[in-house]
Amino acid sequence: MHIKECIVSAPGKAILHGEHAVVHGKVALAVSLNLRTYLQLQATSSSKVCINLPNINTFLSWDVTILKQLLSDSGAVLGVVDELDGELVKRLRDFVGVANGNLDTRSMAILAFLYIYITVFAGTGDLPSVTVSVWSELPTGAGLGSSAAYSVCLAAALLSASGTIPSPLTDLENTARWAEEDMELINRCAFQGERIIHGNPSGVDNAVGTWGGILRYHSGKITTLSRVPMLRILLTNTKVARSTKVLVAGVKDKMNKFPSIINPVLDSVDAISSTCEQTLSEMASDTPTPEHYDVLEELIDINQHQLNVMGVGHPAIDRLCGITLARGLHSKLTGAGGGGCGITLLRPETEHSVVLNTIQDLRDCGYDCWETRIGAAGVQQHSPLAVKEEVLEVLARY
Amino acid sequence: MHIKECIVSAPGKAILHGEHAVVHGKVALAVSLNLRTYLQLQATSSSKVCINLPNINTFLSWDVTILKQLLSDSGAVLGVVDELDGELVKRLRDFVGVANGNLDTRSMAILAFLYIYITVFAGTGDLPSVTVSVWSELPTGAGLGSSAAYSVCLAAALLSASGTIPSPLTDLENTARWAEEDMELINRCAFQGERIIHGNPSGVDNAVGTWGGILRYHSGKITTLSRVPMLRILLTNTKVARSTKVLVAGVKDKMNKFPSIINPVLDSVDAISSTCEQTLSEMASDTPTPEHYDVLEELIDINQHQLNVMGVGHPAIDRLCGITLARGLHSKLTGAGGGGCGITLLRPETEHSVVLNTIQDLRDCGYDCWETRIGAAGVQQHSPLAVKEEVLEVLARY
Numbered sequence: 001m002h003i004k005e006c007i008v009s010a011p012g013k014a015i016l017h018g019e020h021a022v023v024h025g026k027v028a029l030a031v032s033l034n035l036r037t038y039l040q041l042q043a044t045s046s047s048k049v050c051i052n053l054p055n056i057n058t059f060l061s062w063d064v065t066i067l068k069q070l071l072s073d074s075g076a077v078l079g080v081v082d083e084l085d086g087e088l089v090k091r092l093r094d095f096v097g098v099a100n101g102n103l104d105t106r107s108m109a110i111l112a113f114l115y116i117y118i119t120v121f122a123g124t125g126d127l128p129s130v131t132v133s134v135w136s137e138l139p140t141g142a143g144l145g146s147s148a149a150y151s152v153c154l155a156a157a158l159l160s161a162s163g164t165i166p167s168p169l170t171d172l173e174n175t176a177r178w179a180e181e182d183m184e185l186i187n188r189c190a191f192q193g194e195r196i197i198h199g200n201p202s203g204v205d206n207a208v209g210t211w212g213g214i215l216r217y218h219s220g221k222i223t224t225l226s227r228v229p230m231l232r233i234l235l236t237n238t239k240v241a242r243s244t245k246v247l248v249a250g251v252k253d254k255m256n257k258f259p260s261i262i263n264p265v266l267d268s269v270d271a272i273s274s275t276c277e278q279t280l281s282e283m284a285s286d287t288p289t290p291e292h293y294d295v296l297e298e299l300i301d302i303n304q305h306q307l308n309v310m311g312v313g314h315p316a317i318d319r320l321c322g323i324t325l326a327r328g329l330h331s332k333l334t335g336a337g338g339g340g341c342g343i344t345l346l347r348p349e350t351e352h353s354v355v356l357n358t359i360q361d362l363r364d365c366g367y368d369c370w371e372t373r374i375g376a377a378g379v380q381q382h383s384p385l386a387v388k389e390e391v392l393e394v395l396a397r398y
Numbered sequence: 399m400h401i402k403e404c405i406v407s408a409p410g411k412a413i414l415h416g417e418h419a420v421v422h423g424k425v426a427l428a429v430s431l432n433l434r435t436y437l438q439l440q441a442t443s444s445s446k447v448c449i450n451l452p453n454i455n456t457f458l459s460w461d462v463t464i465l466k467q468l469l470s471d472s473g474a475v476l477g478v479v480d481e482l483d484g485e486l487v488k489r490l491r492d493f494v495g496v497a498n499g500n501l502d503t504r505s506m507a508i509l510a511f512l513y514i515y516i517t518v519f520a521g522t523g524d525l526p527s528v529t530v531s532v533w534s535e536l537p538t539g540a541g542l543g544s545s546a547a548y549s550v551c552l553a554a555a556l557l558s559a560s561g562t563i564p565s566p567l568t569d570l571e572n573t574a575r576w577a578e579e580d581m582e583l584i585n586r587c588a589f590q591g592e593r594i595i596h597g598n599p600s601g602v603d604n605a606v607g608t609w610g611g612i613l614r615y616h617s618g619k620i621t622t623l624s625r626v627p628m629l630r631i632l633l634t635n636t637k638v639a640r641s642t643k644v645l646v647a648g649v650k651d652k653m654n655k656f657p658s659i660i661n662p663v664l665d666s667v668d669a670i671s672s673t674c675e676q677t678l679s680e681m682a683s684d685t686p687t688p689e690h691y692d693v694l695e696e697l698i699d700i701n702q703h704q705l706n707v708m709g710v711g712h713p714a715i716d717r718l719c720g721i722t723l724a725r726g727l728h729s730k731l732t733g734a735g736g737g738g739c740g741i742t743l744l745r746p747e748t749e750h751s752v753v754l755n756t757i758q759d760l761r762d763c764g765y766d767c768w769e770t771r772i773g774a775a776g777v778q779q780h781s782p783l784a785v786k787e788e789v790l791e792v793l794a795r796y
Contacts, residue, residue: 260669264662271658305706
């Protein structure tokens with residue numbers, strides 16, 4: 001079997017508006033984050049399957065023969081990516097020695113890789129020798145969709161390598177995207193990886209990783225916004241640890257305690273998401289104006305205050321908001337809150353020096369901070385020419 | 399005519415919940431503030447009417463004969479306190495040389511005094527020689543009802559001195575309050591003073607100054623809450639100047655711009671006022687518990703965030719909230735916002751050292767800060783024995 005080598009990347013995700021409210025049936029806007037996860041797949045003659053995950057200091061390999069044995073012992077329906085094969089997951093858990101309930105990043109990453117590798121190649125009747133190396137610009141466990149970007153990269157690379165979907169790259173371009181039906185398959189396959197890692201994911205993260213841009217999420221329904229602008233932002237990780245579960249429960253408690261006070265707040269957040277969606281659509285179909293940015297900034301401020309009403313704010317986020325506002329920039333938390341990450345909108349006219357000084361101020365607080373973009377492309381295949389030098393270097397090390 | 403000398407006092411007011419929302423038909427809770435205005439009325443044989451307002455460095459006197467001339471030239475309906483006599487106000491403006499549109503504190507205070515003095519005594523057919531000295535613990539122009547406390551004191555003292563209402567003080571007590579129907583008259587008379595000073599006041603401030611306690615204000619209707627607890631608070635004046643008019647217009651603009659976002663916020667604030675009212679009523683009819691205070695604190699936090707949503711917050715208030723929260727105390731702005739004043743709830747168990755340290759922290763920011771109570775008594779008459787030494791000293795100077 002001929003294995004097609006490739007380099008692919010997928011973006012992270014952030015919630016622009018609607019975090020927490022989305023749990024209670026309101027609209028949320030999820031956006032792609034141009035901090036990307038890169039994956040290089042190489043064919044080898046080692047009769048081994050190797051996975052290198054330098055971000056989490058994980059480098060493992062297995063003999064293909066052992067994996068084949070595992071496969072033939074399994075009663076798994078092969079080549080199917082639409083449902084999670086619980087039996088195969090159980091076998092893989094036993095195989096790599098991951099106890100049920102163990103959710104550490106390394107174990108979950110290994111399980112997801114082996115699962116997608118086996119289900120994709122099982123359909124071809126063979127398990128090839130490959131080395132898969134992954135490098136991510138995203139911090140893990142920060143609510144930025146790093147696991148989904150990883151799963152999307154795995155799905156895209158392995159489905160392409162196996163010939164299940166064509167490679168979109170031509171001689172004419174250094175970066176290319178798959179056709180819509182191939183992305184559907186990548187997304188469904190990546191979703192199984194997300195299910196292994198998270199148990200009961202919403203599917204938003206892998207959808208953002210696959211399609212990029214901006215997605216509307218409402219009561220389990222995911223809609224891709226057709227045309228969206230790309231917006232410059234700062235993404236800041238306060239590194240204050242938070243438990244999404246505890247924060248979600250806190251909002252629920254507040255709703256139960258003060259329904260007449262909190263329910264209107266969720267309605268207000270719903271309207272923020274819809275107003276933002278409409279503004280972004282105007283910006284994409286027309287030339288973005290300063291007034292559009294004024295509205296986006298005002299919505300960010302209002303939503304940040306509403307998140308404080310819900311009790312998911314944190315002094316570290318207040319500090320982020322204060323620091324950026326002192327330079328005329330508007331910020332809100334993104335995701336679960338209680339610390340975690342925040343986004344800061346940059347305007348087209350925001351000067352480079354302002355951006356650099358703001359980043360320095362935030363780093364002086366001990367925060368991680370990146371200048372990036374939201375609304376960027378989803379999963380892509382790259383020729384090595386199109387990949388940043390430093391990423392190629394990291395991937396070439398293994 | 400026998401003039402009854404007296405010392406009276408009236409409290410200031412703060413908005414506990416519902417500022418701004420009240421402009422749009424929602425419930426607000428106004429509370430009395432035990433920072434009081436004291437007034438001493440003395441009969442003299444000087445044939446002069448003297449007013450001493452040391453807070454605003456104003457000391458004036460007029461010959462009674464000149465005032466009598468003014469009165470007899472006037473076609474004013476005498477002794478009526480239910481309607482503002484526009485003709486008399488105009489004559490008084492000419493008399494003291496206050497141009498229409500001039501709204502400075504000193505001119506307004508003089509006009510209100512002369513108006514109430516003349517209308518109250520005109521009913522008796524004589525204008526007596528009196529010296530009225532006023533000292534207030536309230537800052538002026540800070541939205542704390544200082545003008546209403548002044549008007550209420552003027553009304554109570556002059557109506558009592560003229561014999562229009564009886565003096566409630568007996569030999570058995572050093573502080574006493576008037577009967578309900580007398581307070582009605584004091585309130586109506588004080589309202590005319592407020593109309594002179596503010597043009598189109600809501601009547602809430604003079605009602606709080608008269609009845610004290612906690613008032614519910616909704617679409618022009620003022621209801622006194624029957625039983626309320628007295629709560630310890632810190633009142634902080636950030637001394638950041640603000641224009642109520644500009645702030646109210648800003649909220650209106652936001653409503654027009656984002657109706658679906660802002661209208662639910664006003665509904666939420668309405669529910670905060672109602673929930674607070676219910677909690678206070680429970681506290682008054684039963685023993686207040688720590689859980690009651692927990693609710694009051696949570697409502698304060700939520701409303702402060704909602705006021706930020708409306709755009710009437712200010713970094714000086716954020717700082718106040720941050721400083722007090724660092725000591726476990728919860729604060730919100732009170733009144734128009736945009737700087738101005740904030741209130742901080744103290745719990746019964748809050749230690750004296752915590753209060754003192756907090757006050758020091760706030761003063762270190764350049765803020766004025768007082769420990770006081772809300773829900774305190776309305777207008778009162780005092781024997782000199784019941785008045786704080788330092789207040790008596792100030793009043794005795796003139």
